[in-house]
Amino acid sequence: DIQMTQSPSSLSASVGDRVTISCRASQTITTYLNWYQQKPGKAPNLLIYGASTLQTGVPSRFSGTGSATDFTLTISSLQPEDVATYFCQQGSSTPLSFGGGTKVEIK
Amino acid sequence: EVQLLESGGGLVQPGGSLRLSCTASGFTFSRDAMSWVRQAPGKGLEWVSAIRSIGGSAFYADSVRGRFTISGDNSRNTVYLQMNSLRAEDTAIYYCAPCQVWGTGWCNYFDPWGQGTLVTVSS
Numbered sequence: 001d002i003q004m005t006q007s008p009s010s011l012s013a014s015v016g017d018r019v020t021i022s023c024r025a026s027q028t029i030t031t032y033l034n035w036y037q038q039k040p041g042k043a044p045n046l047l048i049y050g051a052s053t054l055q056t057g058v059p060s061r062f063s064g065t066g067s068a069t070d071f072t073l074t075i076s077s078l079q080p081e082d083v084a085t086y087f088c089q090q091g092s093s094t095p096l097s098f099g100g101g102t103k104v105e106i107k
Numbered sequence: 108e109v110q111l112l113e114s115g116g117g118l119v120q121p122g123g124s125l126r127l128s129c130t131a132s133g134f135t136f137s138r139d140a141m142s143w144v145r146q147a148p149g150k151g152l153e154w155v156s157a158i159r160s161i162g163g164s165a166f167y168a169d170s171v172r173g174r175f176t177i178s179g180d181n182s183r184n185t186v187y188l189q190m191n192s193l194r195a196e197d198t199a200i201y202y203c204a205p206c207q208v209w210g211t212g213w214c215n216y217f218d219p220w221g222q223g224t225l226v227t228v229s230s
Contacts, residue, residue, distance in 0.1 A: 032209075034216040036152075043202055043220040044152065050209045055218070087152055091215030094166050096142075098152040 002026050002090050006099035012107045019075040021102045023088035028068045032092035035064055035073045038101075039084045047086075048073065080106060109133040109219050113203050116224030119193055123228070127188040129203030129221055140206035140214050141179060141186040145199035146223075153199075156188060157206060157214050171197075193228045200225050 003026040013019050023033065031051035036044040046055045048064040051071060061076045075082055083106055088099040115127040129141070142157040156177040157166045165177050176189040186203060200223040206214030 032212070032215055036217075043222055044217075045220070046216060046218040049207070049216045049218075053209070089152070089216065091209070091212065093212075094157070094214070095168050096154040096157075096214065098154070101151045 001095055002029060002093060002097055004088055004090055004097050004099040006086075006088055006102050008102060009100065010103040010105070012105045013078050014107045015078055015080060017078045019078050019082075019104060021073040021086055021088075021104075023066075023071045023073070023099050025069045025071075025090055025092075029090045029092035031067050032090055033064070033066065033071045034089045034091055035062075036087045036089065037082075037084045038087065044087065049091075075104075078104070078106070109205070111203055111205075111219065111221030113201065113221045113224040116201065116226045118227045118229065120230050121194060121228055123193050124189070124191045125193065125226060127190065127201055127203075127224055127226070128185055129187075130183065130185045131203075131205070132184065134205065141177075142204050142206050142214060142217055143177065143186075143188050143201055144204060144217065144220075145197075145201045145226075147196075147199045150199075155201070158186065159213055190226070193226075195228050198226060198228045 005024045033051045035048040038044040052064045085101045085103045113129045140159045143155040158177045174192045179186045202223045204217035204220045209215045
């Protein structure tokens with residue numbers, strides 16, 4: 001089974017800051033890596049699939065990079081509405097698996 | 108617009124059973140694979156099960172295999188999750204989501220997600 005490890009588990013940044021979240025797979029998943037945003041009390045929402053393809057309607061300040069085992073989600077300029085928990089997910093093989101999440105707060 | 112509506116959650120005693128339903132609209136249910144993903148209170152996301160529309164093959168996480176059964180009814184645009192021998196650690200919000208494909212494979216990511224239904228296993 002493929003294990004997904006996210007870091008950090010939480011972060012606090014100021015509005016306008018650049019924020020990066022890392023996700024590492026226990027074995028290569030090429031670019032079968034997806035990112036979700038979950039706001040408090042809501043269902044997760046897809047941000048990025050295929051490591052770098054922005055889902056329709058997602059603001060361009062979000063971007064994803066990486067391949068093989070190491071991936072990054074970047075928010076280029078943090079906005080108040082970005083307060084949420086972010087999860088990575090590998091779609092390479094079953095059992096499909098998620099990272100533990102990164103909680104993003106405003107400083 | 109794709110919409111998903113889960114139902115069937117509730118309070119159940121350990122060892123009991125529940126059947127969750129997820130009714131979809133706005134897409135061709137029979138062409139897609141469907142998944143269930145759960146989230147324990149204050150915890151992360153855990154993939155639970157998926158069913159392929161073609162052939163109906165079912166897949167399960169080790170934590171639920173042998174206790175949970177996924178099935179689908181194309182005529183009703185509904186996927187079910189029959190949960191038996193429930194344990195306290197099954198307490199979670201259960202979300203359904205269509206599998207989407209990017210590249211090869213049959214279930215690469217999940218989009219969109221339903222609002223979820225809460226299952227509480229407690230005596």
